[in-house]
Amino acid sequence: MADRVFAGAILVIALLYTYIAFTVIKAPFQYDPLGPESWPKLLGIVASLCAIYLIARPDVERLKADLGTLGRLALVVVMLLAYGRLFEPLGFLVSTWVFCTAFGIMLGAAPLKAFAFGAVTGTVGYFACTRLLELNLPAGLLNHIL
Amino acid sequence: MDAVISGLSAGFAVALQPFNLSLVLIGCFAGTLIGALPGIGPINGVAILLPIAYGLGLPPESALILLAGIYYGAEYGGRISSILLNVPGDAGAVMTTLDGNPLAKRGEAGRALSLSAVASFFGGTFAVVLMSLSGPALASYAVTFSPSDYVALMVFAFASLASLVGSNSVKTLLAAVMGLMLASIGIDANTGVARYTFGIPDILAGIDFLVVVIGLFGMAELLHLVEQQVTGKLKPLALDKSFVSMKDLAFTKWTILRGSVIGFFIGILPGTGASVASAVAYGTEKRVAPNSENFGKGDLRGLAAPESANNAAAGGAMVPMLTLGIPGSGTTAILLGALLLFNVTPGPLMFEQRPEIAWGLIASMYIGNVALLVINLPLVGLFARLLTIPQQYLTPLIAVLAFIGVYSVVSNPHDLYMITLLGVFGWILRKLDFSLAPVILGFVLGGLFEDNLRRALSISGGDWSILVNSGNAIMLYVLAAVVVVVPIWLGRRKKKVVEA
Numbered sequence: 001m002a003d004r005v006f007a008g009a010i011l012v013i014a015l016l017y018t019y020i021a022f023t024v025i026k027a028p029f030q031y032d033p034l035g036p037e038s039w040p041k042l043l044g045i046v047a048s049l050c051a052i053y054l055i056a057r058p059d060v061e062r063l064k065a066d067l068g069t070l071g072r073l074a075l076v077v078v079m080l081l082a083y084g085r086l087f088e089p090l091g092f093l094v095s096t097w098v099f100c101t102a103f104g105i106m107l108g109a110a111p112l113k114a115f116a117f118g119a120v121t122g123t124v125g126y127f128a129c130t131r132l133l134e135l136n137l138p139a140g141l142l143n144h145i146l
Numbered sequence: 147m148d149a150v151i152s153g154l155s156a157g158f159a160v161a162l163q164p165f166n167l168s169l170v171l172i173g174c175f176a177g178t179l180i181g182a183l184p185g186i187g188p189i190n191g192v193a194i195l196l197p198i199a200y201g202l203g204l205p206p207e208s209a210l211i212l213l214a215g216i217y218y219g220a221e222y223g224g225r226i227s228s229i230l231l232n233v234p235g236d237a238g239a240v241m242t243t244l245d246g247n248p249l250a251k252r253g254e255a256g257r258a259l260s261l262s263a264v265a266s267f268f269g270g271t272f273a274v275v276l277m278s279l280s281g282p283a284l285a286s287y288a289v290t291f292s293p294s295d296y297v298a299l300m301v302f303a304f305a306s307l308a309s310l311v312g313s314n315s316v317k318t319l320l321a322a323v324m325g326l327m328l329a330s331i332g333i334d335a336n337t338g339v340a341r342y343t344f345g346i347p348d349i350l351a352g353i354d355f356l357v358v359v360i361g362l363f364g365m366a367e368l369l370h371l372v373e374q375q376v377t378g379k380l381k382p383l384a385l386d387k388s389f390v391s392m393k394d395l396a397f398t399k400w401t402i403l404r405g406s407v408i409g410f411f412i413g414i415l416p417g418t419g420a421s422v423a424s425a426v427a428y429g430t431e432k433r434v435a436p437n438s439e440n441f442g443k444g445d446l447r448g449l450a451a452p453e454s455a456n457n458a459a460a461g462g463a464m465v466p467m468l469t470l471g472i473p474g475s476g477t478t479a480i481l482l483g484a485l486l487l488f489n490v491t492p493g494p495l496m497f498e499q500r501p502e503i504a505w506g507l508i509a510s511m512y513i514g515n516v517a518l519l520v521i522n523l524p525l526v527g528l529f530a531r532l533l534t535i536p537q538q539y540l541t542p543l544i545a546v547l548a549f550i551g552v553y554s555v556v557s558n559p560h561d562l563y564m565i566t567l568l569g570v571f572g573w574i575l576r577k578l579d580f581s582l583a584p585v586i587l588g589f590v591l592g593g594l595f596e597d598n599l600r601r602a603l604s605i606s607g608g609d610w611s612i613l614v615n616s617g618n619a620i621m622l623y624v625l626a627a628v629v630v631v632v633p634i635w636l637g638r639r640k641k642k643v644v645e646a
Contacts, residue, residue: 014327027339029337031336034599036339039330040341060578080365084563103542129554133202134203137554
């Protein structure tokens, strides 16, 4: 079933992709015999055929993940999105501190330990990357101090 | 032969520069660390560290030397978590768990680790020697390839991918096509027509390679680790004082040699890397070895075969990448993408035009293999201790590294969402038994495949028969048919034997 749902979604995307290849993509001049549209046409058709085959003959029944696990994974995804959202405004040091603390606690670390772990990762990570390796990371909140 | 010697000496001149030499050592050390971490294999390790290596602003040969060091360092390190923890870092290390973990359970972890280090060293070195001997010849042959020959080569690459990688060839094919479709997004270089950009300016130049790699391999792996951590099945075995003896080495010497040969040649096949090589080596060894009833219960040969094979395959997979521009495995696809980031086009001309990269890399692999053996024999206890790092600290670090990498190169906060979403997509693919390596192979090869097809048909003025007009092309189509048909035929025959 899981296979069928996924293959169905891929089929919709592939058909849309093929449709666009046949209708929208056009070069103003004929540069080469194939032009920009033939390759996507070919890919779209192959992808659609594969997806149809998988709908007809799926081999994975279920996702094999219970609701609790899925919930935790959803929480991780939310945390990652929040980390991405706060990365620039808060800066690397603070956002990493917060993220590592929260993630560590979620995975079962003692809150104080997770807090210390976050602090070390944020601070050491920031200075190692910006000073030692000369990588570009946002300073954010601490712009004036760092 | 002269070309090989002069090339190698030039290569060693590059690799032995103090800066590059230290990069080899750092790469090997970091690679072993990453490989030893439970659940993280070479492909994830290289994917997570690639943007950081790119962001350092190193010259291309130095960056590649560093990344390659991480790559085969992780192939070495993978055996540590396989043996002590029974958790393979990636598909290439699965076979190592079969006999390695029972040995460790018997209290012979030290013996298993040191034997597999020697097997890895032999496999890796064997592959580099064959690479230096065959690389230039293959490159000068490939210079004669016409666009239509390249199309045939791609067809062969995708045929061997679909036939040999993963459990379901339709899924592998679909994964590769998804990669090709992702690669078709952006402005078509030949005509300037925008394809599938939907007016979004961020993707006019195409989807960023680093974002795809980090998302599909780094972030998907992170989700996978969280899932495993929840179900809680990680408990490392203790490392003891036992060590490999000369008798063990004498006992396994032919196994190691066979494993290396099998690994190298399977590694060369486009698209099929260490996972297929180690599985075939293990299967072959089980079939040809006398009194093989102990396989799976801690037989030394069952450990030596896949370990020599997966390291030889790691080297073998570099050969088509360097000489043809067609990666031999998922990880080399990432390395190929890295070269493209540096505006270096891998392929037959690289040995002539950028010898410092091609030969510098090969020379660094000789040094790296020796360094890895030296690091791995005495320091294995240090790496084994990594297995005791609690997952709750390890997992967040992967996310932090991925974010640092993407941000420091692209500096676009939207890409931080992109990698998370691609991670979810990659996790779903993995759950549904798709392999991820074909996606990245398709993504890297997409432009090359289309360009050569269009160039070939431009030459012929639209006549499709040009695709089968040369001896090279026909030979490659025949090979493609062979890799598809032979496994099916073998499968049928096996079934018949079982039924009879």
